[in-house]
Amino acid sequence: MASRSYTEQTIKQLFGSAAGRCAFPSCRRKLIHPATEQSSTTIIGDIAHILAFSNEGPRANSAIPDKDRNTFENLLLLCAACHRLVDGQPDDYPDETLRAMKLDHLDWVDRNLENEMSDIRFPELEVVCRRIISSEIADSTAFNSLPPQDKISLNDLGPSSAKKITMGLMQAPLVANYLQSMVTHVDPDFPPRLISGFRQEYDKHRRTGAKGDGLFVLLEHFAAGGSADFERHAAGLAVLAHLFQVCDIFETTS
Template identity: 85%
Template sequence: MASRSYTEQTIKQLFGSAAGRCAFRSCRRKLIYPATEQSSTTIVGDIAHIVAFSNDGPRADSTVSDKERNSFENLLLLCAACHRLVDGQPADYPDEVLRAMKTEHLDWVDGNLENKMSDIKFPELEVVCRRLISSELADSTALNSLPPREKISLNDLGPSSSKKITMGLMQAPLVAEYLQSMVTHVDPDFPPRLIAGFRDEYDRHRSTGVKGDGLFLLMESFAAGGSADFERHAAGLAVLAHLFQVCDIFETAS
């Protein structure tokens, strides 16, 4: 029997898309606790299977391959208590209920991100950008190399990614203002090093064959820093959307 092994990309997609929260609609507790001066980051979430991992598990389906069972589409992020509940009462939580729960949770995350987008200020951008910058400088890149809609199509991004980009671009002027303030008052090389940090992460995942919405979700998770706080997540999405619009982190030519 295959092992319960998940790729780095799958884990990041799962936690990032769920905003580090339990997907059970009456729970949605934070599952990521940031590091403190005394302790490292602690994750209290479980990776639950919609179709069971084993053929004798809850919601088992022998026609589903091992690869499909461990894929992002078949996984749900839950706290330990909710995980035990859905697996302990599979007749009440069949696969179609869990898939609907996942979709509902992703919509809930989007709604919270949109609500928090207007609250972003320089301090939130400072926290996000300082963590993402690289020690290297990015090569110069042309601004507005493609209109966003054309770039979305070229990168095979679907409605979910397109919605996130549109949402993040609500704060594009603020991100541009923040980056200009860093150039003027703090560090003239700040934007190129920020771009380099994103480009390194993009190239690392792209080299493994990930693309489309999966790749965008990985970049969104990277920008959010694995945080379960919507303010941090919204700030990261705003930075990612701005860089998507003005530079060549994503593909700009076929």
């Protein structure tokens, strides 16, 4: 039996896609509480298994290979109370119900991001970019020659990622204006340093084998700073979509 442990990539993908919220439809509470002056960041979420981790657990299925038990596809982000409920009453919450719950939650996240996207302004972009920016300038800051749709196809990005890119590009003019303002008034190297910060994260996950939609979610989580606030998440997605469009990240898959 495999150990009950999860890769960093899986955890970030799970929290990122769920926007750090409980997936139970009548709950959806924030599971990430940011650091304060007195305390560090606190995570109150649980990682639930759709099909049980063990052969004796709720919704057990002995046919599922060990290697698939702790994958993103078999996991659901819940608060502790909702986790206890679905595992305590597995006949009321079979695996089909939990899979539908997960998909419904992802749709709910998308709707909230779309609603929030139109409200972001320079201050929200400032918070996102200041966290990402690197002290180094990227080796390559070339503007890409591929249209977004070609990049989407090249990287095997599915409808969910494509939808989020389109959503983020709604604010591409705002992001471009913000970056130009930083170049003019603060730091002429701001855009290449921003690209460098993204490239470091992109390369880190590529080295572990991340690709496609999984890689996009990891970068989305990174851009949002792991926040459960939709305002922060929307601003991060706007920056990610802008860089997807204008720089050479996602240009190659090798």
